[in-house]
Amino acid sequence: MPSYIFGPVPSRRLGLSLGIDLVPFKTCTLDCIYCELGKTATPVNLRAEYVPFAELEIEIREFFNNNPTAEEIDFITLSGSGEPTLNTALPRVIKLLRQFSKTPIALLTNGTLFSRPEVRREVLDVDLILPSLDVVSDKLFATLNRPVDGLKSREIIDGLVALRREFSGKIWLEILFCAGINDTPEEIERLIQAAATIQPDRIQLNTVVRPGALPEAKTVTETFLKQLLPRFNPAAEIIAPFNNHGANRAVIEKTKETILATLKRRPCTVNDLKNALGLKKVEVIKILDLLLEKDEIKTQEHGDKHYFQILDDFNN
Numbered sequence: 313m314p315s316y317i318f319g320p321v322p323s324r325r326l327g328l329s330l331g332i333d334l335v336p337f338k339t340c341t342l343d344c345i346y347c348e349l350g351k352t353a354t355p356v357n358l359r360a361e362y363v364p365f366a367e368l369e370i371e372i373r374e375f376f377n378n379n380p381t382a383e384e385i386d387f388i389t390l391s392g393s394g395e396p397t398l399n400t401a402l403p404r405v406i407k408l409l410r411q412f413s414k415t416p417i418a419l420l421t422n423g424t425l426f427s428r429p430e431v432r433r434e435v436l437d438v439d440l441i442l443p444s445l446d447v448v449s450d451k452l453f454a455t456l457n458r459p460v461d462g463l464k465s466r467e468i469i470d471g472l473v474a475l476r477r478e479f480s481g482k483i484w485l486e487i488l489f490c491a492g493i494n495d496t497p498e499e500i501e502r503l504i505q506a507a508a509t510i511q512p513d514r515i516q517l518n519t520v521v522r523p524g525a526l527p528e529a530k531t532v533t534e535t536f537l538k539q540l541l542p543r544f545n546p547a548a549e550i551i552a553p554f555n556n557h558g559a560n561r562a563v564i565e566k567t568k569e570t571i572l573a574t575l576k577r578r579p580c581t582v583n584d585l586k587n588a589l590g591l592k593k594v595e596v597i598k599i600l601d602l603l604l605e606k607d608e609i610k611t612q613e614h615g616d617k618h619y620f621q622i623l624d625d626f627n628n
């Protein structure tokens with residue numbers, strides 16, 4: 313089983329996405345309180361070949377040589393368990409993927425390293441960049457995204473403005489709102505201004521849909537998000553629930569059924585499911601998202617752990 317390639321998995325923003333994980337678990341410049349993967353032990357900003365290119369190359373070659381349905385996916389997504397631009401092998405990976413596949417390449421990033429010209433240069437050949445920007449004020453940046461020492465929110469915004477100038481592909485900016493943190497009128501106004509300066513092709517609003525690293529990460533209502541949409545330029549959209557796609561629907565359905573069958577026996581954490589079913593954590597999370605959206609499961613806290621249960625268990 314490949315360890316750096318995962319999926320294809322359903323993605324709320326990208327349809328059916330084949331993920332490529334470029335960094336070891338939670339290697340990130342941030343430690344967002346809503347992070348679905350849990351806490352970042354120590355945020356870093358040093359770039360390195362965290363996953364060696366040679367290992368990635370073996371898996372990529374193997375995957376595309378052996379996978380006849382590889383062209384049916386909507387996006388190859390550079391993402392995974394942390395910040396992919398931290399890996400200096402990024403441009404070589406993009407070049408290799410282009411040799412094997414015509415599928416569009418997306419980069420899911422927290423955008424923190426685009427203030428560096430070399431990082432902007434390295435991503436010019438992808439089709440779509442999905443950066444996130446949740447706050448403008450540094451005080452809230454420290455509360456919500458808990459960055460590596462010295463990183464300022466202004467740097468990220470300036471980096472994204474420069475990226476927009478230099479990158480001819482699409483940019484979809486995500487803003488995630490946490491109740492009681494970045495949902496004040498002042499911060500919203502600052503975000504609207506920042507987004508207008510960045511000029512992304514799309515602005516996508518989001519909120520916490522499943523338990524994050526800390527219980528302080530609280531969801532905002534759909535009504536709140538809806539009334540913000542027209543205030544952004546271009547008008548924002550709420551990230552829509554995933555629509556299943558034909559060809560790989562069977563694979564997703566099968567994983568969903570296995571997870572539901574496991575949860576029927578007992579409530580599980582993400583790690584329980586990952587270990588029991590031999591899946592990648594990211595894959596488990598994506599399917600759980602799908603089940604949460606469809607109200608087939610619920611979460612419950614016990615101590616510092618988040619458990620997932622099928623809805624029936626809650627009604628009994």
Ligand code: SF4
Nearest residue numbers: 340342343344347422
């Ligand atoms: S940037 Fe992404 S991976 Fe990093 S801590 Fe935030 S949510 Fe998690």
